[in-house]
Amino acid sequence: MAPGEKTVLQFGGSTSLNVKVHPLVIFNICDCYVRRPDQAERVIGTLLGYLLPDGTVDVRNSYAVPHNEYSDQVALDIEYHHNMLTSHQKVNPKEVIVGWYSTGFGVTGGSALIHEFYSREVANPVHLTVDTTFRNGEATIKAFVSVSLSLGDQPLAAQFQEIPAELRMSEAERVGYELLKSTVADKIPSDLEGMESTLERLLALIDETYKYVDDVVESRVAPDNKIGRFLAEAVSSLPKLSPSAFDKLVNDSLQDQLLLVYLSSITRTQLSLAEKLNTAAQILCAMEAVSVYKYIRWLRLVSIAIEVEDYNVVLLLRTIGPCACIVALHAKL
Template sequence: MAVLQFFPPSSPVVSAKLHAVVLFNICDCYVRRPDQADRVIGTLLGSVSDGVIEIKNSYAVPHNESADQVALDVDYHRNMYLSHLKVNPKEVLVGWFSTGFGVSGGSALIHEFYVKELKEAQSSIPPIHLTVDTGFKNGEASIKGYVSSNLSLGDRPLAAQFQEIPLDLRMIEAERVGFDILKTTVVDKLPNDLEGMEASMERLHSLLDEIYKYVGDVVEGRVAPDNDIGRFLADTLASVPRMSPAAFDKVFNDKIQDNLALVYLSSLVKTQLGIAEKLNTAAQIL
């Protein structure tokens, strides 16, 4: 008779502590992900003490994902890890993260890769798998940590079972404020320079309308004057340089051209770096 056996990790992890900078970095990587990517996968760095994993840093790892397989850029991961060790040797590999709600179908394959990476680094801890729901459903972020346990039938291993562990999100007051704002500010993508400038100009136009209405109400006697607001408006107007509309249009248009040139050059550099990285990866494979 076959017996279904469940083997707990050889070195159990009691809990994990997550620093807020890691969460912000994961969310930033998700917003800046390629258009065709549904989620972001990356490496977690930190330290281990008394069965508690403290997650202090992270970086995203490029990957290709389909319905039945996941391919990580292993060379990128290892180069980034070596670079981090040169900067801070105390932050070692402790696991990996992915965006989305809970454990997905390909999580076991990626988790097995990080198990091998930790074994090669002669680490006795099991890697932690951190999931971050970047959709912030119902205004709440689902952030969970898992460790893997072996599930076997007799002597034959069947699969890896993920077991949730307590996760402590460590935040100071300033980080807590930023996290609350992050939960209420959900965007599909970051605006480009022109979209950001358009939104700023619309906001400025609405503020000018409010100021114009307030001044008109004070002059007509509908609103009691406020000396503090009056002094603030006077200082603001005094700080604006006097120039003709034609001169202002010229300065504004010149600034727009400078911004467009910077956007074009940065896009060109990004494209060249991407091509160089792909050529380097292809050369290493060959």
């Protein structure tokens, strides 16, 4: 460095990368977090996808990698990681490693060690974090890359710099996501509630069909031959039953269901009774074993009393019997 020049702390240039994450990746991460071992605080895994020419990292898939953490030390199962990568690329050979993920809020102390390992797998890997604890009321997703920190010309260390990250959904994924979101409920409905909801939906569809047919007949709506054929096929597929026959069919089905419920209740009662009888049998066997032990002990005491010619003790033993003599004679002999 020339005389008079100042030493300046420099950061690496800001990266132009941005991350697009597909919903499948988030579902995989959440599923792995739910299935994690009891002692594990977080899950770690590999991100797979593509690096597009415009600097976009398209993250399409992921898999978890077993690991152990001790304080700030992290040990990854590298062999498992390579085996999973080989198996995955047999199915999707174009997808490559683009980074790694971990659950939690932001970067932790051991993240630098894991990032260093993935830096040997791919140049400039992306670190994705997913807050599965919903600290802010939602699963916050953040992406980071490693940026070098230097003093003059001397590299000192590396730090994580956050880059833009957002969800990317194809049309098929969007339809599936909207369907899953629409089926979210606070509680699972009972069988009766589910049947009631289904019948209400069926009645609404029938009313809508009636309205369409009336509009076509009154020339308020132009007829559609495809819809007409579809309605004709639907009506012809219905069995022709009188109201009394239909009621009998429903009642018979209801009776069958009630019979199944009754048989299930009897089965549960029988299993519970069998369990209690088994427990009682085990207790009786144990008591019988104790009784045999007491009888043998009684005979032993009688033989000892005869050997010492203490006939008063022999008479006492015969009087009180084997079950009550043990405590009384331990102090005397």
